[in-house]
Amino acid sequence: MRSVPELLAPAGSLEKLKVAILYGANAVYLGGQKFGLRTAADNFTTAELEEGAHFAHDRGAKVYVVLNSFLHDSDLSELPEFLSLLDELSIDAVIVSDLGVIETIKKYSNIEIHLSTQASCLNTEAALLWKEMGVRRIVLGREISLSDAKEIREASGLEIEMFIHGSMCMAYSGNCVISNYTQGRDSNRGGCAHSCRFEYSLDFNNIENASKDEVKAYFMSSKDLEGIRALPEFIEAGIDSVKVEGRMKSHHYAGTISKVYSDALTQYQKSGDIVSKNILEWEQELRKITHRDYTLGSLQEPAGADSIYTEREHETPDYVVAGIVLEVVEDSHLLVEVRSAFYPGSTLELVPFNDPCIEFKADFLTETDGSSCEKSRPGILLKTPYVKGAEQWNIIRAKVMQ
The missing domain is CATH 3.20.20.70 (Aldolase class I)
Structure with missing residues (x-):
């Protein structure tokens, strides 16, 4: 090999x-x-x-x-x-x-x-x-x-x-002191504020042959x-x-x-x-x-x-982690720690460690006491439909609706 x-x-x-x-x-x-x-x-x-x-x-x-x-x-x-x-x-x-x-x-x-x-x-x-x-x-x-x-x-x-x-x-x-200047946080001792990601106003008044007086840009x-x-x-x-x-x-x-x-x-x-x-x-x-x-x-x-990345930072990702698999009960259900809200009937995607991703529907959401759940909440444990090939610590993700 x-x-x-x-x-x-x-x-x-x-x-x-x-x-x-x-x-x-x-x-x-x-x-x-x-x-x-x-x-x-x-x-x-x-x-x-x-x-x-x-x-x-x-x-x-x-x-x-x-x-x-x-x-x-x-x-x-x-x-x-x-x-x-x-x-x-x-x-x-x-x-x-x-x-x-x-x-x-x-x-x-x-x-x-x-x-x-x-x-x-x-x-x-x-x-x-x-x-x-x-x-x-x-x-x-x-x-x-x-x-x-x-x-x-x-x-x-x-x-x-x-x-x-x-x-x-x-x-x-990373040898930078911009955030030291802008926010008093030492970039080289763990305090970088990512000041280079901010939008800045550039003043062209004193630049010869400039076509604009001022422009806003993410130039760094x-x-x-x-x-x-x-x-x-x-x-x-x-x-x-x-x-x-x-x-x-x-x-x-x-x-x-x-x-x-x-x-x-x-x-x-x-x-x-x-x-x-x-x-x-x-x-x-x-x-x-x-x-x-x-x-x-x-x-x-x-x-x-x-x-150079000339746009504002994306605020909404395309996918989010819906949950993490904590336990797999074969032919019955997955016990999932919820990370983002989803609903019964939501289309989710299991990400196996080695194999291709598996899309499935959350046909049921059941709380650990056996009661049905109409909307998941981050931090709770839920039973979701069993997915063949699922393992503990697998990620379950959901597409964000734009």
């Missing part, structure tokens, strides 16, 4: 970790309560980190913990205790940006070090320097092309990880990265891990992304090719999750003006 990259998925919570792994991710990355750049995510408590690590390792998946914030001395003094916990849980690697953090890890732990994209490693000489510092894997900046990534890998001998899907940052791999907002069509090039370049952005995104996102890219990697591993028909099916699935318009970014050539 052909060698293909690891599929690395985001785990913004314990439940998303389970969803991503069950839908095909080979590894997940997550944050603890401190030291990461997604303080608004449902970051892991010690108990959740322990459960998540055991869940992943029991299924042959790896766990990487992000320590990619740029720390002050007061933060750094608390890091050794956290590193001790990570060692106890046999965490597979940490993702780091800060030189001081790297030195602290080397002093107090033997855990493997991956260099975060926040460090903006974009060339071979930088990669070789980081290698001397003890780094085993480089998460290359999104500004790098696949051809450049191949050269860096061959020249440095390091593992290379690259983003293949998700939100893009207008700054060099990028389209989302989608690299499914470039997957053979990732493999040809020898990329060791393909990474999906999105720790703050939904269970639907975590499951769909993991399923689609896992399917694509499995097909390539078996046949050495990706069938065009399947690419169209995968792209259709990727359009069912909340997203901006898609772009290949700089994977093949430098991103240009057509990579």
Whole structure:
């Protein structure tokens, strides 16, 4: 069988970790309560980190913990205790940006070090320097092309990880202070307010030959990265891990992304090719999750003006998670934890871990006490019709009526 990259998925919570792994991710990355750049995510408590690590390792998946914030001395003094916990849980690697953090890890732990994209490693000489510092894997900046990534890998001998899907940052791999200025939130210490997504007014009064006095624009907002069509090039370049952005995104996102890219990697591993028909099916699935318009970014050539997302953020996704399967009673019913409201007779879609999606009607909705339900409510448990092939933790989704 052909060698293909690891599929690395985001785990913004314990439940998303389970969803991503069950839908095909080979590894997940997550944050603890401190030291990461997604303080608004449902970051892991010690108990959740322990459960998540055991869940992943029991299924042959790896766990990487992000320590990619740029720390002050007061933060750094608390890091050794956290590193001790990570060692106890046999965490597979940490993702780091800060030189001081790297030195602290080397002093107090033997855990493997991956260099975060926040460090903006974009060339071979930088990669070789980081290698001397003890780094085993480089998460290359999104500004790098696949051809450049191949050269860096061959020249440095390091593992290379690259983003293949998700939100893009207008700054060099997140080195941005706009939200510090606009909202007093430190972008590089976990407080990014995504100020680049806002609509701004541009004043042309002092610009020679300007045709307008003022224009409103989303001139700093990028389209989302989608690299499914470039997957053979990732493999040809020898990329060791393909990474999906999105720790703050939904269970639907975590499951769909993991399923689609896992399917694509499995097909390539078996046949050495990706069938065009399947690419169209995968792209259709990727359009069912909340997203901006898609772009290949700089994977093949430098991103240009057509990579700018010039519209307001979409407020309504095409599909939502109607529920999560908690129990399957064969030939009887599914016990579902409701996430979005639906009704008896609603058309729903079960998303199996490996097989194609299955559409079914909610011919009955029954509460756990046996009473019928006329409308589901988020947070409650309901019995819905049995669907052959359903498993615990399967996503059930519903199309949003526009």
